[in-house]
Amino acid sequence: MNDAPNFDRRSFVIGSAAIGGGLALGLHLPFGPDIVRAADGSPEVNAWVVIRPDDTVVIRIARSEMGQGSLTGLAQLVAEELECDWTKVTTEYPTPGQSLARKRIYGDMSTGGSRGIRTSQQYVREAGAAARIMLIQAAANEWKVPAAECNAANSVITHQASGRTITYGEVAEAAAKLDAPKDIKLKDPKDWKIAGKGLKRLDTADKLTGKQVYGIDIKMPGMLVATVKDSPVRTGKIKSFDAAKVAGMPGVKKVVQVGDSGVAVIADSYWRAHKAIEALPIVWDPGEAGKVSSASIANFLKGGLDAEQAFVGNKAGDAKSALAGAARRIEAVYNYPYQNHATMEPMNMTALYTADRCEVWGPTQNGEAALAAVSEESGLPIAKCDVHKFLCGGGFGRRGRVDYVRQAVAIAKQMPGTPIKLIWSREEDMTHCGYHPVTQAKLTAGIDAAGNMVGFHMRISGQSISASLAPERMDPSGMDPVVFQGLSPNSPEGNFGYNFSNLLIDHAMRNTHILAGFWRGVNVNHNAIYTECFIDEVADALGQDKLAFRLKFLKPKHAAVLKAVADKAGWSTQAPQGVYRGLAQYMSHGSYVAACAEVSVSPQGTLKMHRIVAAIDPGHAVNPAQIERQVAGSFVFGLSALLYGECTVKDGAIEQTNFDTYNSLRIREMPRVEVIVMPSGGFWGGVGEPTVSVAAPAVLNAIFAATGKRLRSIPLMHEGIRTV
Amino acid sequence: MPTLIVNGQSHNVDVEPDTPLLWVLRDTLGMTGTKYGCGIAQCGACTVHINGVATRSCSVQLSDVAGKEITTIEGLASNGVLHKVQQAWLEHDVPQCGYCQSGMIMAVADLLKNKPKPTDVDIDAAITNICRCGTFQQVRAAIHAAANA
Numbered sequence: 001m002n003d004a005p006n007f008d009r010r011s012f013v014i015g016s017a018a019i020g021g022g023l024a025l026g027l028h029l030p031f032g033p034d035i036v037r038a039a040d041g042s043p044e045v046n047a048w049v050v051i052r053p054d055d056t057v058v059i060r061i062a063r064s065e066m067g068q069g070s071l072t073g074l075a076q077l078v079a080e081e082l083e084c085d086w087t088k089v090t091t092e093y094p095t096p097g098q099s100l101a102r103k104r105i106y107g108d109m110s111t112g113g114s115r116g117i118r119t120s121q122q123y124v125r126e127a128g129a130a131a132r133i134m135l136i137q138a139a140a141n142e143w144k145v146p147a148a149e150c151n152a153a154n155s156v157i158t159h160q161a162s163g164r165t166i167t168y169g170e171v172a173e174a175a176a177k178l179d180a181p182k183d184i185k186l187k188d189p190k191d192w193k194i195a196g197k198g199l200k201r202l203d204t205a206d207k208l209t210g211k212q213v214y215g216i217d218i219k220m221p222g223m224l225v226a227t228v229k230d231s232p233v234r235t236g237k238i239k240s241f242d243a244a245k246v247a248g249m250p251g252v253k254k255v256v257q258v259g260d261s262g263v264a265v266i267a268d269s270y271w272r273a274h275k276a277i278e279a280l281p282i283v284w285d286p287g288e289a290g291k292v293s294s295a296s297i298a299n300f301l302k303g304g305l306d307a308e309q310a311f312v313g314n315k316a317g318d319a320k321s322a323l324a325g326a327a328r329r330i331e332a333v334y335n336y337p338y339q340n341h342a343t344m345e346p347m348n349m350t351a352l353y354t355a356d357r358c359e360v361w362g363p364t365q366n367g368e369a370a371l372a373a374v375s376e377e378s379g380l381p382i383a384k385c386d387v388h389k390f391l392c393g394g395g396f397g398r399r400g401r402v403d404y405v406r407q408a409v410a411i412a413k414q415m416p417g418t419p420i421k422l423i424w425s426r427e428e429d430m431t432h433c434g435y436h437p438v439t440q441a442k443l444t445a446g447i448d449a450a451g452n453m454v455g456f457h458m459r460i461s462g463q464s465i466s467a468s469l470a471p472e473r474m475d476p477s478g479m480d481p482v483v484f485q486g487l488s489p490n491s492p493e494g495n496f497g498y499n500f501s502n503l504l505i506d507h508a509m510r511n512t513h514i515l516a517g518f519w520r521g522v523n524v525n526h527n528a529i530y531t532e533c534f535i536d537e538v539a540d541a542l543g544q545d546k547l548a549f550r551l552k553f554l555k556p557k558h559a560a561v562l563k564a565v566a567d568k569a570g571w572s573t574q575a576p577q578g579v580y581r582g583l584a585q586y587m588s589h590g591s592y593v594a595a596c597a598e599v600s601v602s603p604q605g606t607l608k609m610h611r612i613v614a615a616i617d618p619g620h621a622v623n624p625a626q627i628e629r630q631v632a633g634s635f636v637f638g639l640s641a642l643l644y645g646e647c648t649v650k651d652g653a654i655e656q657t658n659f660d661t662y663n664s665l666r667i668r669e670m671p672r673v674e675v676i677v678m679p680s681g682g683f684w685g686g687v688g689e690p691t692v693s694v695a696a697p698a699v700l701n702a703i704f705a706a707t708g709k710r711l712r713s714i715p716l717m718h719e720g721i722r723t724v
Numbered sequence: 725m726p727t728l729i730v731n732g733q734s735h736n737v738d739v740e741p742d743t744p745l746l747w748v749l750r751d752t753l754g755m756t757g758t759k760y761g762c763g764i765a766q767c768g769a770c771t772v773h774i775n776g777v778a779t780r781s782c783s784v785q786l787s788d789v790a791g792k793e794i795t796t797i798e799g800l801a802s803n804g805v806l807h808k809v810q811q812a813w814l815e816h817d818v819p820q821c822g823y824c825q826s827g828m829i830m831a832v833a834d835l836l837k838n839k840p841k842p843t844d845v846d847i848d849a850a851i852t853n854i855c856r857c858g859t860f861q862q863v864r865a866a867i868h869a870a871a872n873a
Contacts, residue, residue, distance in 0.1 A: 200817045201817055201819075203822075204822075205814065207822030208806070208813050208814060208819070208825065209757070209798065209801060209806075210797035210798040210826050211757070214756075214759075216756075219754060219756075225751070250739075250740060269747065269751035269752070270751055271747035342856055343821075344769060344824045344855070344856050344857075346760070393759075425763065629820065630820075658764055659767050660766050664854045665858070668847075668848030670858075670861065673861055
């Protein structure tokens with residue numbers, strides 16, 4: 001069905017401002033008119049902080065949690081400034097509808113690009129500080145003393161002179177009536193006591209006992225369950241389906257068309273819906289795209305490697321002349337395939353449509369985009385819609401899209417008044433994704449007679465994610481700036497680490513009918529392979545040490561993380577017998593990262609990844625223990641992609657349908673990951689994604705060190721590499 | 725009508741006999757702690773114990789398990805006291821998104837029953853569950869901690 005990105009972010013912001021205030025959070029209870037209250041009647045000190053009479057501190061979290069831990073990190077930042085008792089902290093999600101009704105008070109609720117903490121840290125810390133100031137003021141008012149004579153710690157306010165104390169819960173009601181302070185001074189991070197510490201996550205206990213409710217677990221009175229089949233070829237359509245064939249199957253309630261490309265069975269249980277849709281005769285029209293294959297896509301991209309027209313993302317000096325005049329040229333061609341996010345929890349969403357309201361419940365990384373989609377698909381004004389976010393069973397960028405939200409609403413609209421939980425099968429999930437984009441790259445380095453590198457050209461050919469999903473991010477020239485993640489000159493998001501005098505990085509855009517999507521790490525994953533493996537090739541061709549060669553050109557913060565991993569891994573010392581090392585560095589999502597991999601490869605091609613030393617400089621480290629876990633996990637994600645990640649195209653459709661054909665790293669294959677968290681201050685970088693980028697190139701470079709063979713085609717399962 | 729014994733309680737289940745145990749648990753009994761991940765016994769998210777043996781419930785039919793003792797994640801703790809695997813998971817802050825962890829914990833509980841002090845090699849052989857967040861390093865540490873608890 002139509003998943004066109006016709007939701008325009010800018011018009012959404014304008015639209016949301018126009019709708020304006022009025023709707024308070026939760027129920028309207030008979031309390032004072034000036035206080036906004038949570039559903040249980042407890043007062044909001046401000047929109048981010050609710051304090052209950054029993055001193056429980058409820059911190060509102062606008063960003064989505066999908067395992068990355070930013071729910072805990074954001075709560076730490078608020079609690080730090082609030083000076084509250086961490087053991088009394090709990091969290092809740094405001095809904096996008098509530099935020100919109102309050103003039104978008106919670107800011108951007110989307111959760112992607114490793115932005116959850118870094119782009120909201122300032123205002124959530126200010127919210128915590130503002131609440132603290134108001135609570136202290138309320139206590140001072142009660143005691144009729146100046147607020148300056150009072151301080152707060154651990155949810156208790158103390159008047160120093162008299163020794164009187166009062167808890168936050170006792171003054172929250174009075175504090176909520178005060179005006180918000182104007183001047184807010186945030187703490188210096190070096191004075192942090194809650195933030196900056198490796199605290200445990202707030203959301204663990206229910207994940208251990210089966211109590212945690214994910215979207216797929218939702219139960220509602222009278223609820224039915226639907227499952228869907230959309231055209232296997234993305235741009236294809238439905239020709240016909242024979243609902244009568246399955247109408248009499250157990251539990252089947254209705255068979256409905258979904259848009260012009262999908263069909264769903266609604267039944268009284270998932271399994272019955274699944275059996276019926278498997279039995280349902282469906283005829284598809286694949287259209288022209290039905291002729292596309294992986295081979296035709298590879299050929300299409302290959303043409304871009306030498307094409308005249310290309311968008312320039314980074315340029316210094318005159319690389320083309322330098323290469324033309326070089327005494328010697330080194331050249332290599334790499335490629336990177338389509339890959340699926342494969343979140344453990346398949347796409348799902350529960351929707352309830354009535355003539356005057358439409359709501360959905362389930363996992364999303366972008367609640368506001370989901371809300372816009374609910375409004376569009378239901379045909380109801382946005383004020384009559386809402387989205388109730390649930391913990392995501394993995395996200396990795398997949399749940400930033402709203403295709404499955406639209407489907408859920410389109411299905412529920414055909415059974416008004418009945419809540420319907422749409423669950424995708426794993427097979428539907430594997431074959432209907434916004435895939436990690438497919439690219440190839442040709443890299444050329446020019447060497448002068450004295451053995452100096454005098455020119456460097458990276459030509460990327462392949463798909464643009466923005467063209468698929470976010471056309472508003474495209475440059476008017478037709479260029480997609482996002483293609484150049486980690487390759488840009490002086491970008492705080494990800495600048496190219498090397499100072500090369502004659503540099504050219506350009507992109508020949510080659511889009512296919514397969515939808516490209518934001519996939520944990522996004523474009524840095526292939527860009528880092530192209531950069532870091534080719535640099536390794538050049539250093540090798542020049543007979544230079546791989547670390548020393550890089551350091552000759554690297555900018556300081558890039559160099560610092562690389563040196564840190566080299567030092568810890570013992571780069572200057574001999575590795576154990578049969579073990580070989582590879583290096584990689586990159587800048588991604590605002591953070592500097594590096595890795596040193598240690599591997600061995602048997603003569604039969606059996607790869608053992610022994611150890612990874614990884615470093616990250618995210619500027620500020622809100623929770624080092626959770627950063628270590630994110631970094632370790634990112635290697636499972638990145639190395640799964642390196643070894644197994646490939647979605648191939650046949651007759652216009654994705655061929656891999658489940659984990660038997662789209663494998664993921666198991667515990668026996670995972671290297672030990674030692675993590676260096678080295679925040680250098682002065683900026684706020686992301687954590688969830690950056691280190692994915694260095695996983696593959698560090699291991700590829702180590703494999704070269706072990707075997708003398710450059711592997712330039714991902715995934716390695718096709719390159720004669722197997723794991724122990 | 726087949727009878728299922730889940731966490732010590734008997735249930736009469738009126739669904740087709742070829743329904744996978746996973747979906748009987750989730751849809752019929754409303755016990756959603758056991759997760760659907762792949763449906764083809766690849767990922768392990770649906771792991772439960774059947775007569776004490778860790779089994780992927782997506783690939784076992786209702787007719788195969790009638791009358792057998794089934795333990796799910798909801799029944800692993802006893803009398804409100806966490807199983808030592810759950811306790812170790814809590815102490816090591818293992819889960820990220822958590823979706824695969826019900827199955828992971830059930831697989832590990834079975835491993836420790838058979839091999840109370842597993843080596844890393846034992847863990848590698850026994851634990852084949854997929855975790856896309858990549859919690860394996862904490863999983864391994866927590867298994868050793870549980871074994872020594």
